[in-house]
Amino acid sequence: MSKGVLVDMTKCFGCGACTVACKLWNEKKYDEVNKPTVGEAAQLVDINWTVVSKHDVTDGNGDAAWRFAKKQCLHCVDPACASSCLVGALRRTPEGPVVYHPDLCVGCRYCMVACPFNIPKYEWDKSFPKVSKCQMCFTRVVAGEQPACIAVCPNQVMQFGDRDALVREAHRRIADNGQLYVNHVFGETEVGGTAWLYLSDQPFDRLGFKTSVPQESLPAYTWQILSKLPAILLGWTAILSGIYFINKRRNAAAEGKQDTTGGPQA
Amino acid sequence: MKTKSKNGPSCSRRFFLKGLGAAGMAGALTTLSGCKDAGKPSGGEGWTPQQYNAPGSWPVQVRGRVPIDPHNPSIVRDDRKCILCGQCTEACKHVQSVEGFYGLPIKNDITCINCGQCALWCPTGAISERDDIAKVLRVIGDTRLHVIVQTAPATRIAIGEEFGMPAGSIVEGKMVAALKLLGFDRVFDTNFSADLTIMEEGTELVNRIRAAAGGHGESGHGHAPTALPQFSSCSPGWVKFCEYFYPDLLENMSTCKSPQQMLGAVAKTYYAKKKGIDPRQIVSVAIMPCTAKKFEASRSEMNSAGVMAGDPGMRDVDFVLTTRELARMIKGKGIDFVKLDPQPYDSLMGEGTGAAVIFAASGGVMEAAIRSGYFLLTGENPPESLYNLSAVRGLQGVKEASLTVPGFGELRVAVSQGLANARQLLDQIRADKQAGRSPRYHFIEFMACPGGCLSGGGQPKTSVPPSDWVRKERLHSIYTIDAKLAKKRLSHENKEVADLYADYLGKPNGDMAHRLLHTTYTDRSGQLTAKNKA
Numbered sequence: 001m002s003k004g005v006l007v008d009m010t011k012c013f014g015c016g017a018c019t020v021a022c023k024l025w026n027e028k029k030y031d032e033v034n035k036p037t038v039g040e041a042a043q044l045v046d047i048n049w050t051v052v053s054k055h056d057v058t059d060g061n062g063d064a065a066w067r068f069a070k071k072q073c074l075h076c077v078d079p080a081c082a083s084s085c086l087v088g089a090l091r092r093t094p095e096g097p098v099v100y101h102p103d104l105c106v107g108c109r110y111c112m113v114a115c116p117f118n119i120p121k122y123e124w125d126k127s128f129p130k131v132s133k134c135q136m137c138f139t140r141v142v143a144g145e146q147p148a149c150i151a152v153c154p155n156q157v158m159q160f161g162d163r164d165a166l167v168r169e170a171h172r173r174i175a176d177n178g179q180l181y182v183n184h185v186f187g188e189t190e191v192g193g194t195a196w197l198y199l200s201d202q203p204f205d206r207l208g209f210k211t212s213v214p215q216e217s218l219p220a221y222t223w224q225i226l227s228k229l230p231a232i233l234l235g236w237t238a239i240l241s242g243i244y245f246i247n248k249r250r251n252a253a254a255e256g257k258q259d260t261t262g263g264p265q266a
Numbered sequence: 267m268k269t270k271s272k273n274g275p276s277c278s279r280r281f282f283l284k285g286l287g288a289a290g291m292a293g294a295l296t297t298l299s300g301c302k303d304a305g306k307p308s309g310g311e312g313w314t315p316q317q318y319n320a321p322g323s324w325p326v327q328v329r330g331r332v333p334i335d336p337h338n339p340s341i342v343r344d345d346r347k348c349i350l351c352g353q354c355t356e357a358c359k360h361v362q363s364v365e366g367f368y369g370l371p372i373k374n375d376i377t378c379i380n381c382g383q384c385a386l387w388c389p390t391g392a393i394s395e396r397d398d399i400a401k402v403l404r405v406i407g408d409t410r411l412h413v414i415v416q417t418a419p420a421t422r423i424a425i426g427e428e429f430g431m432p433a434g435s436i437v438e439g440k441m442v443a444a445l446k447l448l449g450f451d452r453v454f455d456t457n458f459s460a461d462l463t464i465m466e467e468g469t470e471l472v473n474r475i476r477a478a479a480g481g482h483g484e485s486g487h488g489h490a491p492t493a494l495p496q497f498s499s500c501s502p503g504w505v506k507f508c509e510y511f512y513p514d515l516l517e518n519m520s521t522c523k524s525p526q527q528m529l530g531a532v533a534k535t536y537y538a539k540k541k542g543i544d545p546r547q548i549v550s551v552a553i554m555p556c557t558a559k560k561f562e563a564s565r566s567e568m569n570s571a572g573v574m575a576g577d578p579g580m581r582d583v584d585f586v587l588t589t590r591e592l593a594r595m596i597k598g599k600g601i602d603f604v605k606l607d608p609q610p611y612d613s614l615m616g617e618g619t620g621a622a623v624i625f626a627a628s629g630g631v632m633e634a635a636i637r638s639g640y641f642l643l644t645g646e647n648p649p650e651s652l653y654n655l656s657a658v659r660g661l662q663g664v665k666e667a668s669l670t671v672p673g674f675g676e677l678r679v680a681v682s683q684g685l686a687n688a689r690q691l692l693d694q695i696r697a698d699k700q701a702g703r704s705p706r707y708h709f710i711e712f713m714a715c716p717g718g719c720l721s722g723g724g725q726p727k728t729s730v731p732p733s734d735w736v737r738k739e740r741l742h743s744i745y746t747i748d749a750k751l752a753k754k755r756l757s758h759e760n761k762e763v764a765d766l767y768a769d770y771l772g773k774p775n776g777d778m779a780h781r782l783l784h785t786t787y788t789d790r791s792g793q794l795t796a797k798n799k800a
Contacts, residue, residue, distance in 0.1 A: 010371040015333035020348050021318070026309040030346045037345065039336055049309070056374070063792075064374045088304065103305030130308065139310040144321040151318040152350050154330025155370065160323045201371060 003096040003141055004163030004195040005150060006170055007070055009207065010180060011157045014038060014052055014068040018149035022050045025137060025148040044071055046121045049134040050149055057202050069207040073098065073119045073134035074187055075195035083219035084114035096163065096195045097136035105131055116191050116213045163195055170197055192217025315350060328352035332365055332384050333376045339564045340380035340396060340557035347392035354384035354393055359800055361716060363686040366800030375793035377510060381503035381714045382557030382723020389730045395557045395588045399595050402585050405549045406449040413549045415450040416529045417441060419457055420555035420626035420719040421589045423743040427726040428593035429603040434739030436747060439608020444596045446609055455611045457618020459529035460625045463500065464757035466783050467522045468639045469774035471496050471709055493517040495707040498631050500524045502562035503714030507685050511796050512692050513789040521784040526552050526559055527568050529615060530582035531782040534571035536770045537614055545575050552586045555722035558714065560586040570782045588724025617762040620752030627744045628683035628718035629658035629665060632711040638757045643674045653755060661717055661734055663687030679709045684716040720744060
């Protein structure tokens with residue numbers, strides 16, 4: 001069963017425990033000066049697989065409010081990064097996490113171009129760089145444990161479970177508390193669905209979410225064209241070959257005529 | 267060329283190319299066969315504390331950490347040291363009843379009373395006070411500035427621990443000597459302004475009681491609130507807690523500033539005038555057992571001296587250092603603290619009584635107020651029994667006492683330490699008030715930290731969580747100073763405080779006193795959705 005996570009952003013008060021859990025579990029370096037993990041300047045970079053970004057918003061009463069958004073790889077159900085990878089270094093696992101295998105990576109960085117959410121980062125300051133992104137604690141998930149960031153959350157902002165059940169749970173919460181949440185589960189249909197699902201009381205674009213992404217899976221989108229490529233290639237080859245042979249024969253015939261009329265060549 | 271190739275091993279051009287091709291093919295096949303095994307995915311080689319590593323999605327009992335605003339004036343956190351042990355949350359939630367006592371989603375504030383107990387509980391030192399040592403060293407180094415410093419009652423029985431001395435060592439004189447060696451121009455005692463606080467707060471209490479009895483306070487200020495019980499206002503963590511969670515009871519809060527802020531305001535007015543120093547040249551530093559004092563000094567209304575001097579940007583207290591910061595500063599200068607010869611505090615604001623030093627202990631403000639309150643009500647010094655009011659001493663969460671004052675009647679008081687305990691009293695008072703019942707107490711002392719200031723968030727770290735053993739040692743020393751070492755034990759007998767009133771302030775709760783020594787509070791309930799239970 002494919003796993004997912006339901007994030008309720010109204011419950012986050014920005015302690016950043018999840019970002020520390022990620023660093024501890026994945027042995028990522030800390031650089032709070034240049035690459036902060038919590039706050040207005042927080043950004044996903046090579047050493048930050050997850051961040052909590054702070055946003056100034058207006059709450060339901062029209063008062064100024066702060067909201068925190070936990071960001072990481074959304075683990076698409078049909079990931080464009082994996083589809084674009086030439087060597088299969090990025091793979092979606094049956095459990096849900098989209099994982100990166102550094103031993104296979106040739107460093108082409110197509111995944112970075114392919115990702116609709118701009119998630120994979122490159123270790124630019126290393127001599128032998130690799131791509132870097134959240135693995136959804138794959139080894140923990142396989143062992144039946146929840147990802148580290150979810151386990152440490154003091155407010156249980158995140159719920160880990162089967163994605164299908166979480167989608168139902170998200171809609172149940174919206175139905176139960178419609179005056180709080182906006183009526184949208186981010187990740188349910190975005191780019192064909194993602195393992196991470198979000199609930200919010202704010203429009204998602206105000207919390208730094210990319211809402212302009214297509215609703216269908218990106219690999220499926222490209223497949224519409226790519227699937228026709230073999231036929232096009234073969235057909236085009238056949239046509240060009242045909243033209244070539246016709247021309248060749250015509251030339252040969254013309255040359256034969258010339259041979260009979262003209263003198264011997266040197 | 268030709269002869270050389272004849273001598274060398276024979277290798278035809280064809281054979282060489284075949285070999286090259288075969289090697290390339292083998293290489294390609296090996297590489298491709300490697301793709302079958304994708305290798306280890308990246309990540310997952312670190313650790314998290316044991317409670318987080320269990321199958322299933324069960325909620326973890328002790329988890330996460332407290333949120334800390336990066337702009338918090340009191341405390342900071344270094345993520346590199348955080349191990350997510352969850353102890354800060356335990357302290358915040360169960361000792362202080364702050365985290366968990368507000369609804370989510372949050373508003374535009376990270377609820378924090380700045381008490382710093384989380385810093386005491388943090389086993390790795392990830393949470394610590396905001397370090398202001400560099401700023402203080404800079405002003406000390408500027409010869410144009412007149413840098414004064416005050417030391418809180420609780421610092422003198424704790425800072426010795428940072429230098430290997432037994433818990434509770436009384437090191438008042440050594441601390442003063444160290445401060446003079448560090449280059450402070452004058453070393454004053456917050457005990458002086460604690461006595462001043464008792465004069466103001468005691469007078470205010472008498473006025474409130476008289477107003478409640480239908481009369482008018484003798485020297486009452488026009489707008490002074492009259493609600494009973496009166497709450498003590500010395501603990502800035504407690505004050506902010508009340509502003510967050512019990513704003514309806516702010517009229518019960520004494521309008522007196524805390525001793526730190528009183529000394530700050532007096533230093534840049536009275537002291538400046540007496541010594542002929544431009545208040546703008548004075549930099550006022552406070553050494554406190556408290557991280558909330560950093561927040562208190564930064565409160566916008568704490569600029570009475572500046573308002574008086576026509577420069578509202580000037581702060582009454584410019585920098586606050588915790589006891590731990592002072593210890594680091596002394597160590598940084600290579601001063602052998604233990605070997606220092608004791609030195610006295612400087613005059614004008616250096617005298618303090620035993621009643622002032624017990625401010626450091628939970629119940630101390632109450633005991634000091636009762637001693638002088640008795641005097642204010644009866645005109646006579648209190649009987650011997652009021653010099654050892656054991657009912658309000660000790661480490662119990664809530665303490666009560668009742669005493670009979672001749673000519674007045676029964677005076678009922680309560681003392682609370684640790685804000686989770688404070689809620690018991692506050693909920694009761696709120697219910698009484700809503701039901702229109704007459705107040706069951708006249709005066710309540712609230713201290714944010716368990717044990718009072720002696721175990722404040724800025725004190726030397728002890729065991730994790732802080733142990734009562736060390737609290738008791740410090741407590742014992744505080745009452746030893748009061749009973750055995752102090753020359754006077756009554757705030758109203760402080761000569762320098764009497765001089766201050768005679769020369770500058772007029773009378774307690776008078777107009778000048780109100781301008782400099784009293785303050786206002788902010789209803790902060792709009793910054794959170796308060797809850798009664800976690």
